[in-house]
Amino acid sequence: MVPHLITALTGPINELEQRILESLPAIERWFRLEWMEHTPPFYTSVDVRNAGFKLAPVDTNLFPGGFNNLTQEMLPLAVQAAMAAIEKICPEARNLLLIPENHTRNTFYLTNVSRLVQIFHQAGLNVRLGTLNEEIKSPTEIALPDGTSLTVEPLVRNRGRLGLKDFDPCTILLNNDLSAGIPKVLENLHEQYLLPPLHAGWAVRRKTNHFQAYEEVAKKFAKLLGMDPWLINPMFARCGEVNFSDGTGAECLMSNAEALLAKVRRKYKEYGIQEKPFIIVKADAGTYGMGIMTVRDPKELADLNRRTRNKMSTIKDGQEVSEVILQEGVPTYERVHDAVAEPVVYMIDRYVVGGFYRVNAERGIDENLNSPGASFVPLAFAESNQLPKPGAKPGASAPNRFYMYGVIARLAMVAASYELEATDPDAEIYE
Structure with missing residues (x-):
């Protein structure tokens, strides 16, 4: 399934798709x-x-939830990629401790955790769930909508190691983005x-x-x-001292917005x-589509109403x-x-394992779709015809479009690896 691209300006994207397909061997070598x-x-x-004239990543998540939105057909790819990832890190690994977010009531999120458990179990690991929620003092079962359940257990710290009662893992996988800070136990x-x-956490x-x-x-x-x-690149700017509650930093916001526009x-x-360009202002740290606004004119930033200030001032x-x-x-x-849609591409290690369209009928083409009203339609990455088809007309073939999305997503993943190296507090600095 390729959704419709509702724009006359498909020229550059079709050219880009053509160029990417023609350059496939060079791209994969790169x-x-x-x-x-x-x-x-x-x-x-x-x-x-995908704007038709431009194709770019707008957000890169290093603690992805949403694995539940991948189809069953995508699972073999995910399991294979998980095996490759674990093999590189700890080939003799037997036990994996997975630490999820603390939302014990968000069934969508918990279904994602269940899918991760399934992937790593099929990759050959004993998987158990440890929680950072200090209110959980003993193993606690959480029912899922499909009739199955998950058991979360309190973490046990023993000198340099972290595990659960009678469970000593080689590897600890965080599915918690640490928005609230870094817990001592980690x-x-x-x-x-x-x-x-x-240092990948928010x-x-x-x-x-x-x-x-x-x-x-x-x-x-x-x-x-x-x-x-x-x-393929969204331009950006940064404002470092902003307080939406009292209006501090409004000049910084306005001057940067003006220059960027x-x-x-x-x-x-x-x-x-x-078209009339617009910019997105969002929290420099954080996720879940919180603290985001669309700005078409810098003057809008001088005169934010209370509701917008409140929305922008706090996140997760x-x-x-x-x-x-x-x-x-x-x-x-x-x-x-x-309904307006955007592709979301999922990767484990360096492999694209699937994805979905985030669809939101309540939002416009220039708004954040990760908000109430969003639904998810799986992308057909894992169909047997997922490999690009040379010679197919640009824009006409699902595999070609998805291959192009996978290339852009992998570029963002390469950037994330650069970013993590540059911000690693333990990295040795060579003169």
């Missing part, structure tokens, strides 16, 4: 060489937006592999670092294909794009927003069942 030098994040999901684990590393990570790394990757990749990196306007003019776990990223808005012209 990725191979990158992975010889850099370590991919353990798992990643990337939100991609610090100084020298004898076990903790994945992703602590207590430390910043979107601006990621998109700075992505800009570097996009330039390298664009040079390989002989194209303008802007076609001017840059986007120049690009639109260069490509003959008639009640964390206050003081740093924001201003990002070039990439409209999405994809439609599924006449």
Whole structure:
């Protein structure tokens, strides 16, 4: 299933698809060489937006929930990728401790945890769930909508190791993005592999670092294909001292918004794009589609109403927003069942394992779709015809479109590996 692309401006994207398909051997070699030098994040999901004139990642998540939205047909790919990932890290691994988020009542999220347990169990590991929720003092069973259940257990810390009662894992997998800060119990684990590393969590990570790394990757990749990196890269700016409650930092927001919109306007003019550009302002740390607004005119930032201030001032776990990223808005012209849609690509290790369309009938082409009203339609990455078809007309073939999405998502994953290396507090600095 390829959704309709509702725009006359499909020219550059069709050209990009053509160029990507023609360059397939060079692209795959380029990725191979990158992975010889850099370590991919353990798992990643990337939100991609297709404007018809531009195709770019707008968010990269290093603690992806939503594995429950992948189809059963995608599972073999996920299991194979999980095996490869574990083999590299701890070939003799027997036990895996999975630490989920603390939402014990969010059944969608818990179904995602159940799917992760299934993937790693089929990859040959004993998987048990440990919780950071200190209110849970003994093994607790949580019922799932499909009649199955999960058991979460309190963590047990023993000197340099973390486990559960009578369970000593080689590897600890976080599916908790640490928005509320880094818990003491996870610090100084020298004898076990903790994945992703602590500095990948939102207590430390910043979107601006990621998109700075992505800009570097996009330039390298664009040079390989002989194209303008802007076609795959959303421009951005940062404001570091913002307080939406009392209006501090409004000047920084307005001046950066003005400068960024001017840059986007120049690009639109260069490509003959008639639309009015917009930017997205969002918390520099954080997830779940919280703390996000669309801005078409910088003056809007001078005069925010109370509701918008409240929405922007705190994100997940009640964390206050003081740093924001201003990002070039990439409209999405994809439609599924006449509703606005965007592809989300899922990867384990360096492999694309599947994805889905996030569809939201209540939102416009220039708005955040990760909000109430969103539903999910699986992408057909794992069909037997997933390999690109040389010679097929651009835009006509699902495998070709999905291959292109997979390339863009993998570029974001390469950027995430650059970002994690650059921000690693334990990395040795060579003069």
